[in-house]
Amino acid sequence: MAAMTLDELCHLLVAVAGEPSAEVASTDLADTEFTELGYDSLALMEAAARIAQEYGVRIPDADIFEMRTPRDLLDLVNGAPGAGDLPAPVAARP
Amino acid sequence: MSAVVVTGIGVLAPGGLGLEPFWEGVCDRRSAISELTRFDTSGFPARLAGQITGLNPAELLPSRLLVQTDISTRFVLIAADWALRDAKVEPGTYTDYETGVITSNACGGFEFTHREFRKLWTTGPAAVSVYESFAWFYAVSTGQISIRNTLRGPSGALVAEQAGGLDAIGHACRAVRRGTPMMLTGGADSALDPWGWAAQLSGGQVSTATDPDRAYLPFDTDARGYVPGEGGAILVLEDASTAASRGAQNLYGEIAGYGSTFDPPPWSGGRPALGRAALLALEDAGIGPTDVDVVFADGAGVAELDRGEAETITELFGACGVPVTVPKAVTGRLYSGGGPVDVAVALMAMRDGLIPPTAATAKVPDSYRIDLVRDAPRPADLAHALVLGRGRWGFNSAVVVRRSPRLGSETP
Structure with a gap:
């Protein structure tokens, strides 16, 4: 599984939780706290669910509440032990 | 006891976006009842509704709210924005705990929930939006208005079908009488997706008439049921003496x-x-x-x-x-x-x-x-x-x- 880029993370966050509430220069984005960007714990849970679907990486709930910045999240995704080990999502029976 | 006055109104209803255009339409008897166009209604016995048209919530609300709100919540948030703008309350006039919200809701977030349930059935639980946890429920209007406008005083949500909106106004009036100088109150609903529509029809009182001009006839010899609509209104209630001391420009009247x-x-x-x-x-x-x-x-x-x-x-x-x-x-x-x-x-x-x-x-x-x-x-x-x-x-x-x-x- 290819590493997740900052750009991909930003697109994913906008898709699941909307545009950030603060204008932040792209160079500073990785280290800007989620609270400043307007992403609360629900937004991060939603992002984690989407990351699990698209990247096959499961982020434990406890880590979701620990991470502060996009860089923290990227480190978790790209360095996560067991990344790619997630079983394929089971489709609901018709 | 000081009177409770209405100092701001936001109406978002079929036939009129905003108080004045809506009032003109009501006086001109301009019916907003028409064929329901949100989905294919050909399999349904009732196909007429009062729909809000010409409104794009994406132009009026931040995208962070759009991803987490049902259409009914968007309506009530926009109506609250309009009511507050109409009331022209200068920032700092009241503290956050001096302002509260009591709204009513009858249907919950049908459209949002319908979409998330479809994900549940087709993809699985992990695909369901975390925002479903609150987007469906009756109190979400009060909560979202409170968060968006930092109104931290008394709050509540009342559910009483078509009577609930008056209950919200009555309870907000009481909150002002008890000493909170400003309250937002009112309500809005929308359930014009297939699931919401089916739920409304199950009540057995929705008109199956096909002529929009003869479908909802209150007190008529030919009364044949009602036509569901969407939308609602938010009012700003204030204590009359504090409204006067801040120089409130609109005094529409009193909730007596x-x-x-x-x-x-x-x-x-x-x-x-x-x-x-x-x-x-x-x-x-x-x-x-x-x-x-x-x-x-x-x-x-x-x-x-x-x-x-x-x-x-x-x-x-x-x-x-x-x-x-x-x-x-x-x-x-x-x-x-x-x-x-x-x-x-x-x-x-x-x-x-x-x-x-x-x-x-x-x-x-x-x-x-x-x-x-x-x-x-x-x-x-x-x-x-x-x-x-x-x-x-x-x-x-x-x-x-x-x-x-x-x-x-x-x-x-």
């Missing part, structure tokens, strides 16, 4: 009284309690039936319910003893939004000295003995209006609206 009752069980043989709700509201306002200049009726559009309401009105006011109107005939029934829109219309009626007509009703049974305003607005000097609402399964609520002394020619 409120009462609510619950009907006895159908098998008990007890009498419906709408009249008692009206009397409680009059008592709360310190007036009697002879002081009421117009009644905004619930107007179910179901013969049995219309007859019952007509009986209640004649018992209180005598045969043809007071003008009665149902302006919601142009929007359909808006559930939690219905009462707040009626209160907004009553305030405009007082301002302009005009009772808006009941749009489509042509012939009222003689046995009803009510003076229903039809065909055209009726000029009248209005000091007090009684607004009635009934919710399915026994809810009755009534609000007395009083003309603001500063707006009228005489002190009521």
Whole structure:
């Protein structure tokens, strides 16, 4: 599984939780706290669910509440032990 | 005790985005009832609705709110924005704990939930939005308005089908009387997705008429059910003395009284309690039936319910003893939004000295003995209006609206 880029993370966050509430220069984005960007714990849970679907990486709930910045999240995704080990999502029976 | 005044109004309803255009449409009898276009209704027995058109929430709300809100919540957030803008409360006038929110909702977030349930069934639980946890439920309007506008005072959510919007206004009025200087109140609903529509039809009172002009006929001999609509209104209520000291520019009128009752069980043989709700509201306002200049009726559009309401009105006011109107005939029934829109219309009626007509009703049974305003607005000097609402399964609520002394020619 290819590493997740900052750009991909930003697109994913906008898709699941909307545009950030603060204008932040792209160079500073990785280290800007989620609270400043307007992403609360629900937004991060939603992002984690989407990351699990698209990247096959499961982020434990406890880590979701620990991470502060996009860089923290990227480190978790790209360095996560067991990344790619997630079983394929089971489709609901018709 | 200081009066509770309405200083801001945001109306978002079929036929009018904003108070003034909506009021014009009501007076002109411009019906917003038309073919429901949100989805393919060809398999449904009822296909007419009062829909909001020409509104793009994405232009009015941040995307972070769009991803987490049902259409009904977007409506109520926009109406709250409009009401606050109308009230022109300068930042810093009140602290966050001096302002609160009490709204009503009857349907919850059907469209949002329908979409998430589809994900649940087709993809699995992990695909369901975390925002479903609150996007579906009745209190979300109050919560989102509170968060968006930092209103941290008293809050609440009332659910009483079509009576609930009046309950919210009544409870917000009480909060102001107890000492909170400003409250936002009202409600809005929308359930025009396939699941929401099926749920509404299951109630058995939705009109299956195909002619939009003859589908919702409150108090008519041909009454055949109601047409569901969407939208509602938010009002800014303030303590009259603090509103005056901040120099509030709009004094639409007062919320003078409120009462609510619950009907006895159908098998008990007890009498419906709408009249008692009206009397409680009059008592709360310190007036009697002879002081009421117009009644905004619930107007179910179901013969049995219309007859019952007509009986209640004649018992209180005598045969043809007071003008009665149902302006919601142009929007359909808006559930939690219905009462707040009626209160907004009553305030405009007082301002302009005009009772808006009941749009489509042509012939009222003689046995009803009510003076229903039809065909055209009726000029009248209005000091007090009684607004009635009934919710399915026994809810009755009534609000007395009083003309603001500063707006009228005489002190009521």
